[in-house]
Amino acid sequence: MTIKVALAGAGAFGIKHLDGIQNIDGVEVVSLVSRDLEKTQAVADKYGIGHVTTDLADSLAMKEVDAVILCTPTQMHAGQSLACLKAGKHVQVEIPLADSLKGAEEVVALQKQTGLVAMCGHTRRFNPSHQYVNNKIKAGEFNIQQMDVQTYFFRRTNTNALGQARSWTDHLLWHHAAHTVDLFAYQAGSPIVQANAIQGPVHPTLGIAMDMSIQLKAANGAICTLSLSFNNDGPLGTYFRYIGDTATYLARYDDLFTGKEEQIDVSKVAVSMNGIELQDREFFAAIKEGREPNSSVAQVFNCYQVLHNLEQQLNANP
DSSP: OOOEEEEEESSSHHHHHHHHHHTTTTEEEEEOOSSSSSHHHHHHHHHHOEESSOOOHHHHOOOOOOOOOOOOOOOHHHHHHHHHHHHTEEEEEEEEESSHHHHHHHHHHHHHHHOOOOEEEGGTSSHHHHOOOOOOOTTTTTOOOEEEEEEEBBBBBBBBBOOOSSSSSOOIIIIIIIIHHHHHHHHHHHHHEEEEEEEEOOTTHHHHHHHEEEEEETTSSSSEEEEESOOOOOOEEEEEEESSOOOOEETTTEEEEEEEEEEEEOTSSSSSHHHHHHHHHHHHHHHHHHHHHTTTTHHHHHHHHHHHHHHHHHHHHO
């Protein structure tokens, strides 16, 4: 069985998925969707994709398409996920699942109704560095006492990871905080029961807060402190410090270190060192095996409840 895929969004993240899929047997990307037809055609030519369109509905109308991967702007995620499920297609949507609690609720409800595989790209669950820590937790060798996380970018203009102009505005809470809120609950193995947030000034043209601080507490007592900024003039990305009962780990992208900066070999944790590829492998395996994937929309829903509650706090105390 070859799973035939439509991919929507040929930007920086769409390319990461196309690169990852090239390493996965039994999967073929047959349709590529993006806003700019000329640029999309160039990407399709590079990856040998036969069908190109600017309208997702064209891809959903293709009978041979089994599954869709959405790498589109945040504001489109919930609506496009619903469209995929209504068309009878399995769907993997990049983080975040939605930019509102209502949107997330609708996707989770429709997935349950259809029984199709619907998964959200919470990539941290799949990165080998975080999988290594998760394996230690599952083996009973490590328990989180505290996570300290920094998510820093220099994004005072609306550009993407490749430095290209964006057609949409990114968001610290609904996009970047979603990674850590979900990862903390997942690694703690315990739901979040307390969450607080404060934010800095709203940018006059982008219309979003450029700095934010979030505190989380899980039911088992573990805590998390998350600092986010679009103002940081330095290394870009997210850096995690796991402080536990038996060790301290520092995770930077796909690298992992002890608290004393000794590098840990995570090359044998999974079949690849690429978190996006591992995420895609899980999506396609769940389709073939008829099972719920890790990072299913149902599993990550609690994250969006927490984000909603934090947004309510921030709106009440701007």
